[in-house]
Amino acid sequence: MPAAKHERVAAVLRAKIENGELDEDDKLPSEADLTTEFDVSRTTVRQALAGLVNEGLLRSEPGVGTFVRSRRRHVYRPQDDLGETVANPQADHFIRTEAEHDPSQTIDVGPVTCPSVIATRLGVEPGTVVASRRRVRRFAGVPYSINDSYYPRDVVQGTQIEEPLDIARGVNTVLVERGFEQVAARDEIYIQMPSKDEAERLAILPGTAVAVHLVTGFTAEGRVVRVVRNVLPGDRHVITFDRVKAGTGLDAG
Amino acid sequence: MPAAKHERVAAVLRAKIENGELDEDDKLPSEADLTTEFDVSRTTVRQALAGLVNEGLLRSEPGVGTFVRSRRRHVYRPQDDLGETVANPQADHFIRTEAEHDPSQTIDVGPVTCPSVIATRLGVEPGTVVASRRRVRRFAGVPYSINDSYYPRDVVQGTQIEEPLDIARGVNTVLVERGFEQVAARDEIYIQMPSKDEAERLAILPGTAVAVHLVTGFTAEGRVVRVVRNVLPGDRHVITFDRVKAGTGLDAG
DNA sequence: CAGTGGTCTAGACCACTCT
């Protein structure tokens, strides 16, 4: 039994959410009602609710009410990028997914001053101008991920990658045509709270962490041809990988 | 310029942290001092500080003060598990790491009632009793990760895996000896706020998300021999993968 | 319009840490 009143209030509400008494998208009693129900001041009720919002369990809508948040997720599979084989497609049924209907995206293309995190991986000096494609992907109008890719200018010069259009045959195909086939990649995943800018672009609610997924793409010669920075709201995704031990014969399919 | 006073206070402090004026582990002025400095009530100061704590930027120590949090991270490489080859070891220099000195762990071994998330992946009925090894790993006394593995009972019966000891030759070697070589794995990574229990076991500060990393291990015949549930505090880790396109010759080394 | 959540104040008491 927690000592603080606001913790006790939070514990009761948390339990109701976890046992299903309060289901996804259910509306909680108003703060005034909770004040009388728990016999505490409104400040204490709000302290309890703020805690649950920061745990990602609740969302509040000014003028409307406070609601239980949804927990459905999209499947995010970095390996689709290189077209690697999937070892265990049957493993997919483990995950509680969300239908991915009505996809859309906004694309913003052009040279940018390279952020230092990208510069380190791209192997250029910080402040260098590089080519970039910056996308926000949506499903049913809801932002799904930020997907910013950066290329050395000589690699993409004169290609479709410099144009603000969807590339049907895939960016990788264009890179192959230019003689820069991407055959290996390094993934880095950072868990952190979103910046203010990211929170706005992704319509992220308070109490939601993001995964920052950096992909550094290499040619067979070891040259870096692309760095991608994906930002995924943690409450809307599950990130999956499939791995196979080398030399077992499974890696070919 | 944000409208709310507490947001303005938070914005000023956030800027000082980001530009380095306030460095890691620096102590902030007391709440009383901030009250006079910004000419707002203490409640408003506390509201601003609470926001920054929930963003993972600050930590508070009762009776002592409020401090800027550290940002160093450990490298977490799921692929070490299967002994896969690393495509780009030179890519490691990108990451700002923390020295991993003085490792220690606590191990708790024995049969447990299988949680439903694990049961789904292990292919057993929820509520089945399975073998488990539950570890908390530490560096310099600081909790580093929760590492709970679950095995079908027939797979590990009579092996060292049932004993609460570190297995020097590796759990995988023991599985091979039993005829259950793990040759493939499915990784799932969920980003979420820690449960109360996890927060206590890992000494997680408010405003820290965790990565829940599930690994489902398969034999060549497709049998699941192990499910691992790792919990990593987001502020102390970077998760890395290395990938190689199949058939390029790089996958062998 | 009434109801909702968002913000803010002033003041109080507590447990804890450090000197």
Place this chain on the structure above:
DNA sequence: GAGTGGTCTAGACCACTGT
């Protein structure tokens, strides 16, 4: 003992949503 952050109250005004 002085200073710190943690908790709590009572009351006020605001912007916004819905009817």
